[in-house]
Amino acid sequence: MVESDGAWVIWFEALRRRDVPRVGGKNASLGEMVGELGAKGVKVPPGFATSAEAYRRFVEANGLERTIAGALGDLEAGKATLAETGQAIRRAFLRGEWPEELAEAIRAAYRELCRRRGRDDADVAVRSSATAEDLPDASFAGQQETYLNIRGERALLAACRRCYASLFTDRAISYRQAKGFDHMKLALSVGVQAMVRSDLGGAGVMFSIDTETGFERLVLINAAWGLGENVVQGAVDPDEYEVFKPLLADASLTPIIEKKRGEKARKMIYTSEADSPTRNVPTSKAERAAFVLDDAEILTLSRWACTIEAHYGCPMDMEWARDGESGELFIVQARPETVQSRREAGALKSYRIGKTGRRLAKGLSIGDAVVAGKVCVIESAHDIARFVEGSVLVTSTTDPDWVPIMKRAAAIVTDHGGRTSHAAIVSRELGLPAVVGTGDATRLLHDEQEVTVSCAEGDEGFVYEGTADFSVEELDLAAIPATRTKVMLNLANPAAAFRWWRLPCDGVGLARMEFVINNQIKVHPMALVRYGELEDPEARARVDALTAGYGDRTEYFVDRLARALARIAAAHHPAPVIVRMSDFKTNEYANLIGGAQFEPKEENPMLGFRGASRYYSPRYREGFALECRAIRRLRQEIGLKNVIVMIPFCRSTREADRVLAVMAENGLKRGEDGLEVYVMCEIPSNVILAGDFAERFDGFSIGSNDLTQLTLGVDRDSEALAELFDEQDAAVKWMIRSVIGEAHKAGAKVGLCGQAPSDHPEFAEFLVGCGIDSMSVSPDSFIAVKRHVAEAEAEPQKAGRAGQA
Structure with a gap:
């Protein structure tokens, strides 16, 4: 018989992060927040967890070790498919009987939770928490099941049994094989948590880092009406909010730097049916037109994200819910973010897209890469077998069952979902570009169509017809020189x-x-x-x-x-x-x-x-x-x-x-x-009266295109005069040198924003020789200009002669 080193059931407040071997990452994290962050204002619904020993007791009592080992052995030997293996193991779990002492421990804890909540048959969320999940080098998010609006002791025990079975979904077996985890050494804890009535309010996902770029000073929040599963699964296009973390400490500010209203076409609500405790219904026009969260709620969640991140010491991935009855906000899950936080900080790949075909679809960009390939449209998980490896997967939405073919895709395009949807999360982990929430990609694109998927143009991602011209450059940030x-x-x-x-x-x-x-x-x-x-x-x-x-x-x-x-x-x-x-x-x-x-x-x-x-x-x-x-x-x-x-x-x-x-x-x-107020220096009068302009402005920014045009009397858009348009003409240089000198005499700063330092190293040398304060260039030419400037500063005599030229 299995020797238990403690209770079958542990309340969240008694758990801490160190208890991952006992209750898995999800439940250990809930306990950590309840015990350590409640005093700092972070609200987490109460609940309890079954222990890993409880899982092992269930397995032993039903003789499941032999079933599991035999089925996995057949899979490894090629005698059974992944689907046959997973189905056989799950069926054995679902037929299992609860040992009475274990069942009574769960029932007693549920009765106590009902007493604390002040209601009979309290509604609870039943969540799976594997003992190997959410490690620094692996994310098991979404691989085991969650059941919402569970009421009564009988329904609770049935949901716990289904959670145990979900340790052996096809996707979970496949993922552990890929990561090298021993199936037999894992255990599963079940978290039983008081439900937040977000079916009457709203819910979503929150990150304490920008999920696409790794920008560390941002909180990203997705929100939809109803229970949060639709956001996690990517079944809706949610609201999206971005908050700038460094200014959150000042209560007089509202540092919300982005608010995008999503379509939010459906919401998940409660039902009274025991077999189907939740269902999706369409949202009203008023709900689709409104933001789920107001500014005060956005700021509250963002401050909690900062508190949680500071406590854990790493970027975090959180789920939140708002109770529609009380109006209270809660954090219902928190785990370390596992993609951007592992990204190599010293290197930056820069994708540049040139000539493209007709734009076919657009949505939210995930990642920053560009990929060309043939389309493979698959609208149902039943058709996964016909996916062509290396194709661009186009589908309505994805869930964890799709992971095996997502791994074989060149890029992913979905009709629905936001930045925190399943498709987005998995694409980031796999390093694949994805365009999610296009609305109609499955209708507009067809099998074997040649397309280019571009995520290199900012927040929006695009699908172009044909194979576009694009390039990629690896930038070594450590090799960029410092300059005065x-x-x-x-x-x-x-x-x-x-x-x-x-x-x-x-x-x-x-x-x-x-x-x-x-x-x-x-x-x-x-x-x-x-x-x-x-x-x-x-x-x-x-x-x-x-x-x-x-x-x-x-x-x-x-x-x-x-x-x-x-x-x-x-x-x-x-x-x-x-x-x-x-x-x-x-x-x-x-x-x-x-x-x-x-x-x-x-x-x-x-x-x-x-x-x-x-x-x-x-x-x-x-x-x-x-x-x-x-x-x-x-x-x-x-x-x-x-x-x-x-x-x-x-x-x-x-x-x-x-x-x-x-x-x-x-x-x-x-x-x-x-x-401070600056003035563009792009008209000869700005140079001639530089001292007078400097009395009115704090700085000048030389617009070299217009200054060249007006100094030389050449229309910069004229093809006939193209040879005469020269930013390095002696007259233009005289203008630049003069305004720098006069502005500095008056105590004003001078910069130049133009393409010339990027195209001509000698022009950057000239500007350094003139003593210019700054140059502003396009991001793709930044490193080259930085090097030109460093070289000019290293040879001051040469730069000085250039400035006099």
Whole structure:
């Protein structure tokens, strides 16, 4: 007979992390949180765990060792398939009888839990916790079963028996074989936890790290209505929230840098049927249109994530639930994150995609790779056998039964699911690019179709027709030299902001607001301010669709712009991030939704109503006020005060004064609350009157394209004059050298944001010789420019001569 070294049942409060051999990783972690983190405000539902010895007692009492060993032996010898082996072992478990002393221990603990909850037949969650799960080098997430809304002693014992059987699902057997775990040495603990009535509220998953890039200063939360299984399984497209951890300690701030509303088409609720205690139902239109969590709840969960991460000393993967009856939030599971935390920190692969075919589908990108291959559409797990190895797996959603073929796929594309869905989690662990939540990939793509799956373009992933041009470069971060001259990044796309957080840059020298407006907001700001005057019915309809859920249409612009820029600012905090206010030309503004009505037609928009001249003009002043509101929210409410504002195309000091006055009227006063304001140096007057401009601005950013165009009188877009457009022309260099010297005399800083230092090492040498403070370049050329600058600084005499040239 098995000798028990303790109770068959242990309450969570008596367990700690060290008890993994007794109760598995999941239950040991629940005990750790109940015992150690409750005093710090983290709420965990009460419950108890059966011990590993209880599992061994059940196995012994039913003579299952021989059944298990025999079935696994047949599998290894090729006498039985994986499916036949798993089915035989599970059937034997489900036929097993409970030893009376073990059954009574579970019943007694359940009765005590009911007493603590103050109700008969309390509803509980019954979760599996294997003694080898969630180790640093392996994740067993989702391999064993969970049963929700279990009521009564008979139903509880049946659910516990099913948990034992789930130790031998096909996927679990396969995974242990791949990882080299001995099946016979494992045991399974069952966690019995009071249910959170999230069927009446909401639930989801939370990570204390960015799951795609490993950015460590982020909390990522997914949320859906009802019980949380739909989020874990990827059966719904959830809400997604991102929170910047370093600012959470300040209660006056709301550092939520992303809020995406998911479709949330269904929710899992309770039923009164004993055999099927839960079921999925469609959500209402109101539920689909609303966020599951409000800002206070997002911040509470995020602070708990930080508390849990600090206690465990590593990034964490957590599940949470909100009780619809009490409104309380709870953490129902926590385990170490096992993908990004193991990623090699010293290397960074950079994928670049060039010419592509037609875009066929888009969704959330998982990973950052690009893969080309043939499509294999499989909509049902019953058809798994026909999967073609090395294909792009296209399916509606995945669950743990799909893992064996996911391992054989080149990439994965799903109709449903978010960043914390099963498909996303497994893809990360396998190192496969995946595009999840496309909505209709199984309808749009077909077998043997040649496609390219791209996850190299930020948060959104794309499926392109045919084989695209792409390349991959391995960047050795340890080999990047240090420089006195700051080398910064030019960034426009907030979706890709976290991709480059590991680069040792000195901040962002140019974040282009117009990119965000064009790609994420899409609406002309004046069409929001003066919506009542909007004449185009199609434009009105598109504005209505985009601003749904916002009581004030202008708030749509402010909210989306502030959060998009916040992702760029957070990725490099506390280093400076210079945000250039909108610099569309009139023809570009006119292309925004509703824009044609508010823009004049110009023969030469390049030299027309653009930049600073718009900000104080009656034509756009109210639109600029929205831009200012977004920056004010970004700095004051979200808390990212590393943001510097930059004014483009400022033709005169009189214009500078007018713009600064309008900014101050809108709560952005230079010098107040640490606000710095820069000016683009792209017009000869900026150079000629550099000292006067330096009295009004804290720094200059040389826009070498426009400065070259206006210095040489060459249209930079003219093919006929292409040979004359030269940023290294002596006249352009004179301009650059002059403005650096005059600005430094006045105590202002000078940087350059342009492509020339990337394309021409001698130009970087020239800038170092002139004593420039910073250069801002695209991420893919950062390392090359950093090396050019280091070489120039190492030979000051040569750089000095270049600066005089």
